[in-house]
Amino acid sequence: MRFVCVACNRTFSGRTLPYRCSCGGPLDCENTVKQVRLSGAFRHARYMPLLPVRKLVTLGEGGTPLLRLERLEKAFQLPFKLYAKNEAVNPTGSFKDRGSSVEVAAAVTHHAKRAAVASTGNMGASLAAYSGKAGIPLTVYTPKDAAPTKLEQILAYGAHVVRVRQVYSEVIAGVEALCKEKKVYLLGDYVFRREGTKTVGCEIAEQLGRAPDTVVVPIGNGLLFSGVWKAFTEFKKLKWIRNLPRMVGVQATGCKPVVNALRSGRWNRVERPKTVAMAIECDLPMDGLLVLQAIRASRGTALSVGDREILRAVDLLAQHEGLFAEPAGAAALAGILKDPSQYRRGSTVVCVVSGHGLKAPHHDPHHRMTERATVL
Ligand SMILES: [Zn+2]
The missing domain is CATH 3.40.50.1100 (Rossmann fold)
Incomplete structure (x- = not known):
């Protein structure tokens, strides 16, 4: 597996992976696998050979009809x-659970002590469950009009919720900056997800x-x-x-x-x-x-x-x-x-x-x- 910036083609190693290239572009994971075999039951974990982590944090996601x-x-x-x-x-x-299972697994590998995410609700709820399962405390930042049921779901899984009076892209920018400053592990719509x-x-x-x-x-x-x-x-x-x-x-x-x-x-x-x-x-x-x-x-x-x-x-x-x-x-x-x-x-x-x-x-x-x- 190789990580590449979608905008400028710069490559990165898996160890010191930023969430975004210095040019601002999103990263992509290049799959260099030429021959693999899928095995196991029909569910998310079946595709492990195509995923950039060795072990999933799983709640039995995927295998949907x-x-x-x-x-x-x-x-x-x-x-x-x-x-x-x-x-x-x-x-x-x-569907967010599929991304969470890989993303939180990567967070575990990177020894994340606590994590944060900007979410309109579904990703926050999913990550609250998966990071709870992995024992990583999570804070979810939501735009202020997030659905109350989704906030309840996030809170039920034990994550902390912060409602922000901004539109989604501003919330994302804020959380990215905050994570950098406070050394909090950033989760969200990035390469592992x-x-x-x-x-x-x-x-x-x-x-x-x-x-x-x-x-x-x-x-x-x-x-x-x-x-x-x-x-x-x-x-x-x-x-x-x-x-x-x-x-x-x-x-x-x-x-x-x-x-x-x-x-x-x-x-x-x-x-x-x-x-x-x-x-x-x-x-x-x-x-x-x-x-x-x-x-x-x-x-x-x-x-x-x-x-x-x-x-x-x-x-x-x-x-x-x-x-x-x-x-x-x-x-x-x-x-x-x-x-x-x-x-x-x-x-x-x-x-x-x-x-x-x-x-x-x-x-x-x-x-x-x-x-x-x-x-x-
Ligand atoms: Zn770039």
């Missing part, structure tokens, strides 16, 4: 096969026996998107699959920096991000560079969906398919339904359901979930 959404196919007369990769069933209810996250893509490839034609992924910081793409490129290098999928990213209309950058070629911070899908409310995505590279390399695209479309997708997944997703988790489906004509007839389309609906049940006061119940 890939479900055919036949009732939605019928209801919308979709001419393609639609699947959902249900990441909601991970130990803390989101991307490696852990990529097993979403590994599993999809194994479940289908090949890469799907299209993978549709919600984009917040972009690490799920870049990780999934990376998995397919590594599987192709290893000659385990023949083709690569087309990558489609979905953002919320109220926060769509990737969609904007794809159009204008420039990265601009979203000034007042606002969406019901708070887990993808990232005003300046940390993995933006890799996301654009993946979109271009796969001839994919990125599009945005409004809050109403997202909430409708939450209802559709729950009521047609028995999948209760949080708004960000349903965003990919909303993106597919917005323009189903762009998917080839007879092709295979996978949307990633990134997080559980129980994580953000009060996502919209106007949605009035509980008013649907009958009171006797």
Whole structure:
């Protein structure tokens, strides 16, 4: 394994790894493995030979179902096969557990005494569980509008929560500076997490026996998107699959920096991000560079969906398919339904359901979930 800056190609050794290159670019882990064998049960740990740690901190993450959404196919007369990769069933209810299991394992190797992370909620909850399991005290810094249920979840695992009156990218910058100054181990959407996250893509490839034609992924910081793409490129290098999928990213209309950058070629911070899908409310995505590279390399695209479309997708997944997703988790489906004509007839389309609906049940006061119940 070799670590390389995505922006300037500078290389780093694993021992003295910074979280970011001095040029500001994100680091990537280059897998130099030529021949490996996967073994063991169908779950995250099966992909150890492709991960940059020797041992995982594990709560049994991964091995999530890939479900055919036949009732939605019928209801919308979709001419393609639609699947959902249900990441909601991970130990803390989101895909973040895959990254946490690798990232916290790396923290243990680096003898971290205490750690901190900036999170809109899911990553904080996941890291609270995994760092608790590893015995590393954690502080989670959240933007002030983080979902109360997620804060409760973080606190339940015994982590400390600090709510900051800033947008997400400012919270990240603040925590990076603080960790440097106080010598606290920094966790978050960095190189080790991307490696852990990529097993979403590994599993999809194994479940289908090949890469799907299209993978549709919600984009917040972009690490799920870049990780999934990376998995397919590594599987192709290893000659385990023949083709690569087309990558489609979905953002919320109220926060769509990737969609904007794809159009204008420039990265601009979203000034007042606002969406019901708070887990993808990232005003300046940390993995933006890799996301654009993946979109271009796969001839994919990125599009945005409004809050109403997202909430409708939450209802559709729950009521047609028995999948209760949080708004960000349903965003990919909303993106597919917005323009189903762009998917080839007879092709295979996978949307990633990134997080559980129980994580953000009060996502919209106007949605009035509980008013649907009958009171006797
Ligand atoms: Zn660099």
